[in-house]
Amino acid sequence: MKYAITLHVNGQLYTLEVEPTRLLVDILRYDLGLTGTKEACSVGVCGACTVLVDGQMVSSCLMPGVAAAGSSITTVEGLAGREELLPVQQAFVDYGGFQCGICTPGQVIAAKALLDENPHPTAEEIKEWMMGNLCRCTGYYKILESVQRAAEGGQA
Amino acid sequence: MSDVQYAEPDNLAGVFDALERYGEEARLLAGGTGLVNLMKQRLVQPGALIGLRRIEALRGVSRQDGALRLGAMATHREVETSEVVRAAAPLLAETYRQVATVRIRNVATVGGGLAHADPSQDPPVALVVLRARVVLTSKDGTREIPIEEFFTDYYETAIAPDEVLTQVLVPPQPAQAGAVYLKFLPRTADDYATVAVAALVELAADGETCRDARIALGAVGSTVLQATAAAAALRGQRPTPEALREAAEQVRALVDPVDDYRGSAAYKRDMAVVFTRRALEQALARARDGAR
Numbered sequence: 265m266k267y268a269i270t271l272h273v274n275g276q277l278y279t280l281e282v283e284p285t286r287l288l289v290d291i292l293r294y295d296l297g298l299t300g301t302k303e304a305c306s307v308g309v310c311g312a313c314t315v316l317v318d319g320q321m322v323s324s325c326l327m328p329g330v331a332a333a334g335s336s337i338t339t340v341e342g343l344a345g346r347e348e349l350l351p352v353q354q355a356f357v358d359y360g361g362f363q364c365g366i367c368t369p370g371q372v373i374a375a376k377a378l379l380d381e382n383p384h385p386t387a388e389e390i391k392e393w394m395m396g397n398l399c400r401c402t403g404y405y406k407i408l409e410s411v412q413r414a415a416e417g418g419q420a
Numbered sequence: 421m422s423d424v425q426y427a428e429p430d431n432l433a434g435v436f437d438a439l440e441r442y443g444e445e446a447r448l449l450a451g452g453t454g455l456v457n458l459m460k461q462r463l464v465q466p467g468a469l470i471g472l473r474r475i476e477a478l479r480g481v482s483r484q485d486g487a488l489r490l491g492a493m494a495t496h497r498e499v500e501t502s503e504v505v506r507a508a509a510p511l512l513a514e515t516y517r518q519v520a521t522v523r524i525r526n527v528a529t530v531g532g533g534l535a536h537a538d539p540s541q542d543p544p545v546a547l548v549v550l551r552a553r554v555v556l557t558s559k560d561g562t563r564e565i566p567i568e569e570f571f572t573d574y575y576e577t578a579i580a581p582d583e584v585l586t587q588v589l590v591p592p593q594p595a596q597a598g599a600v601y602l603k604f605l606p607r608t609a610d611d612y613a614t615v616a617v618a619a620l621v622e623l624a625a626d627g628e629t630c631r632d633a634r635i636a637l638g639a640v641g642s643t644v645l646q647a648t649a650a651a652a653a654l655r656g657q658r659p660t661p662e663a664l665r666e667a668a669e670q671v672r673a674l675v676d677p678v679d680d681y682r683g684s685a686a687y688k689r690d691m692a693v694v695f696t697r698r699a700l701e702q703a704l705a706r707a708r709d710g711a712r
Contacts, residue, residue: 267426284426284469285459307457308524309610320526326456327527330426331449331471374523395609396521 269333273298274342282329289313289324292339300340300369304398311397314370314377315339321377340369343376352376352414361410363401371397375411384415425468432477435470435584436559442468444581449473450493450532453524478531478586481505488512488590492531496543500525508592510712511599511618515546518603521610531585534570537577540612540639544571546601548636548644549618552590556583564589571643596631597622598706602699604691607682613639614682615691619699621659623707630659633667635699639682640675640692647671650696659704668697 266281273296280295292298292315301324304312308323315324316338343350352375355361362368371394378385378393385393390411399407427438439446445467447455458464472478478493481502488508490499499505500516519525519533519542533543534554544567552567556579567588570578579585593599599620603613616638624631633654635647650670657663677688706712 265423265425284424287456306460308453308520311521311523314523321523322527323453323523326453328449328452328456328469330428330469331452331473393522396523 267330269329271329271332271334272336274338280329284328284330286329287325288315288317288322288327288329288332288337291329292324292337298339298341302366302369304366309396309398310367311370311374312367314373314397316373316377319377319380321374338373338376340372343372350376351417352379352411355410355414355417356407359406359410359413361402361407362399367397367399367401371399371407375414378411379415385411387412390415424466426471427468428471428474430474430476432475432557432584432586433559435472435475436582438468438470439582439584440559442470446470448532448535448584450529450535451495451527452532453520453528454532454536454538472584483508484589486592488592490530490588490590492529492585492587494530496520496525496528496530496533497522499530509550509590511546511550511593511601511620512543512590515542515601515618518542518601530588534567534588535577535579535585537571537575537643538612539571539574539641539643540616542601542603542613542616542638544644545616545618545636545638546599547588547590548646549599549620549634550590550593551634552588554585555587555589556580557586558583562586568644568646574642593620593712594622594632595712596624596707598703598708598712600699600702600706602695602702604695612682615639615677615688615695617692617695617699619696619703621654621700621703621707627708628658630654630657630704633659633700635667635671635696637671637675637692637696640677640688642676645674647674647696649674654700659700661701664700664704665697668693668700671696 302312304310308326313325447466449469449471479491496516506513547567553564554570601618604615620634622632633651637645650667653667675692677685679685
């Protein structure tokens with residue numbers, strides 16, 4: 265049975281009819297066409313599907329859409345303006361915080377959530393926070409550096 | 421996973437009605453981090469989901485008649501970061517912080533976690549040491565049970581089909597006690613424990629004698645285990661390094677681990693003894709420092 269829900273995604277209001285078991289990641293990717301959010305492990309471990317729900321980072325692969333109904337959701341598509349990247353995105357570009365790119369949307373969203381909550385994290389705090397976002401290419405140092413540089417810039 | 425019904429009541433009466441309506445087909449949806457994974461693996465295939473997120477009475481963390489009250493829908497992250505929790509039971513904040521990752525802790529709830537009843541979880545180990553009580557509510561009333569009676573077997577709890585886990589009550593840590601939660605993680609930092617131990621050591625007024633000791637272990641049996649013999653060996657004694665070592669040795673006969681990719685049963689049994697000793701040493705050091 266389908267249920268009507270509304271989602272505010274990247275500032276836009278959507279009304280949808282979904283099965284209660286339809287997961288947020290699938291709604292974003294297949295119903296709304298926002299394929300920036302990736303699905304990798306599908307069990308909440310790897311962080312590729314990280315999005316913000318009411319400002320809090322969550323695994324969209326473990327959240328039924330009905331449980332997000334009425335919430336404001338930010339995906340990687342919602343971070344940048346028309347012309348400019350957010351400082352945290354620019355830092356990932358400038359400091360080589362990605363290689364193949366599959367984990368990058370989740371990494372960037374997680375970094376944004378960190379800097380929103382704690383604008384000047386220590387290296388340890390960055391590691392502890394970003395621990396839940398796996399990358400199989402870069403070896404993490406470039407990612408940590410990107411987040412650190414973004415924090416030094418003073419803006420997420 | 422098609423044809424699943426969904427209800428999202430805004431009060432407990434609505435939940436009880438939905439439980440009655442859908443019967444054994446129903447599963448309560450709290451944060452979903454446990455249930456959705458079980459559904460993906462088809463270990464659970466509910467005919468109906470009852471969402472609890474709109475129920476105000478299940479939320480929040482507060483002090484209530486001296487005890488800490490953790491609402492069933494309070495998230496792990498709320499418990500971890502709550503000043504009220506840190507003041508009353510720092511062990512609890514420290515333990516919730518060690519669950520998975522921030523992203524999961526933002527969503528996973530206190531009640532959902534306990535109802536999931538995976539014996540490798542972190543919070544039950546600390547909650548046993550803190551003598552927490554679980555509050556179960558049905559249409560017919562409310563009952564409170566000690567947390568160690570709540571877990572009945574591997575993924576099994578004492579929750580009756582018509583009941584909802586509504587809150588957890590935790591007495592504050594005694595002032596003269598030190599407590600610690602140690603999670604042995606040989607693989608990755610966000611893993612389930614290979615062996616987990618919580619210990620609390622309370623010193624008598626003389627500052628030398630062990631007035632009370634409490635020890636619990638996770639990931640080494642079908643439920644969280646209370647090491648009563650090890651704790652009894654310390655009560656009324658001077659907690660010398662030798663006494664701690666002997667007490668820790670008692671858990672060898674208690675634990676019943678399984679071989680898996682986190683280690684062999686024999687290795688986990690050895691590590692249970694080692695981590696119990698370390699937990700006792702660290703809890704004692706905290707008691708002596710007045711660090712709790």
